[in-house]
Amino acid sequence: MIPARTTRCTGPNHVQGCCAPTATAIDTKWLAAALGLPPVAITTVAANAFSGGFSPIVKSLLCVEYDATVPAEESSRPAALFMKLLPADTTNLVHRLGDAIVPMLQQAHRVEAAFYAHAMQFEQLRSIVPRAYHADCHQAILLADLSSFGFKPLSPWSVDLTEGPDVDRTALLAIVDTLATLHTSTGVIPAGSLLTWDALIQSRTDRVMIPVKHDAKALETLLHLFCAHFRPDAPVLLRNLCSRAAAVGYAAIVRAISTTSGIAHILHGDPNPGNVLYNAVDSRALLVDFQDTAADAPAVVDIARLLISAMHSRSRASLEAELVSTYVAKANIVHRDQFTRDLHLALLADAILIMASVAFTLETKAPALFYALGERSIACLRDHAAEMVEALQGL
Incomplete structure (x- = not known):
């Protein structure tokens, strides 16, 4: 059971008199201000930084000790916090990632911060995310660290190129239920705080x-390079599909998704299993990483991203219908046939994104993640080619 939470969140702007720290200098006074405590309330804070995958955003686990003589609500004294920190100096990021990528990164962080600030105001959303x-x-x-309450991130991928990751059926149903709660959430979102479609x-x-x-x-060339690298014997239908998809383009494919499939009040954007905290005892899923x-x-875009990142094609063939049925019932989707048709369009669009990323990194010591995603994506295309x-x- 997660402890009761108050609806306090200090975003989306700076705390008064509180300047965000650098990754190497976590200041106790800054942290106290962020938590709404007196400056002397925190005696020590230890930051244990860890790799955050491929994002340059710094991720750290903060272990905090408090001065027991300073009065404060117990709920505002978390012993551990998960911190995401956007580097203040973007010079190195521009050198590493290019000047076109850095603004995207900054936008993604702004969107995520705005979402958490919004979510803490509404009970329905607070029930499916960690406390911010x-x-x-x-x-x-700064998010609550829920590892001591049995919540762990699911693995979003496997390094085995012949098998994609397979998330447990019970966990998948819990994630689908959580996404339906997110999609049907109510409450006025501040204008311009989240991305538009x-x-x-x-x-x-x-x-x-x-x-x-x-x-x-060039995109078509990348997709054919992908086929040649992962499936030299790729069927003509698959190669033709890649050519057709490249000619139409990702944007046209996703814009063809019909609004009759259901509109999410809030779309997560990237609900891969690595962005899910799951409690196996309670079969409960929480969502994190709201950058998109x-x-x-x-x-349907969220459901497609979940399926393509959480299941091997063989599992998807047997579970897709059940997952779709569970979702459309919880989210009150009327046009199930249209939803399924649009799901396959969204799967195709996601596969294009992943395949192009994989192909582009083939000559740059691409990490195992990209190869695993590539294997899964091409299996998705192969199995759903006709649709x-x-x-x-x-x-």
């Missing part, structure tokens, strides 16, 4: 197209 103690759209986000499409398109200079032919969160976007070709016909 501080959400600074300029630099730092068009802005999300543009952001995702840029991640693929910036490296290939927005050249559709959008308002009023097709809900996807039909879905593409009118685009």
Whole structure:
């Protein structure tokens, strides 16, 4: 059981008199201000930084000790916190990632901070995310560390190139239920705080197209390179599908998703299992990493991202219908057939993004993650090729 939480969040702007720290200098006074405590309330704080995958955002576990003589509510004295910190100096990031990527990174952090600040105001959202103690759209986000309450991140991938990750059926049903809660949440979202549907499409398109200079032919070449590398014997249908998908483009495919499939009040944007905290005892899932969160976007996009990142194609074939049934019932989706058709379009769009990223990194010592995602993506295309070709016909 998660302890009772107050609805206090200090974002989305700076705390008064509180300047976010650098990764190497976590200040007790800054942390006290972020938690709404007197400056002398915290005696020590230890920051244990760890790798955050491929994002340059610094992630740390903060272990905190308090001065027992300073009065404060017990709920505002977390012994451990998870911190996400946007580097203040972007010079090195520009050198590493390019000047086009850094603004995307900054935008993603602003969106996530805005979401947490919004979520803490509404009970429905507080039930599906960790407590946010501080959400600074300029630099730092502080979340409750729930590991001691049995919540652990699910593994989003496998290094085995012949098997994609397989998330347990019970966990998948819990995630689908949580996504339905997110999608049907109520409450007024501050204008401009989250991405619009068009802005999300543009952001995702840029991640693929910036490296290939927005050249559709270059994208087609990347997709064929992917097929040649992972499946030299790729069937003609699959190669033709890649060519057709490249010609149509990611943006056109996702814009073809019908609003009759259901619109999410809030779309997570990237609900892969690595962005889920799961309690196996209670079969309860919480969501984290809201960097791609959008308002009023097709809900099916989240379900597609979950399926393509959580299941091997063989498992998806047997579980997809059950997961879709569970979701449409909880989210009150009326047009199930349209939802399923759009799900395959969204799966195709996600596969394009992943395949292009994989192909682009083939010559740069691509990490095992990219290869595992590539294996899973091409399996998705192979298994759903007929439905996807039909879905593409009118685009």
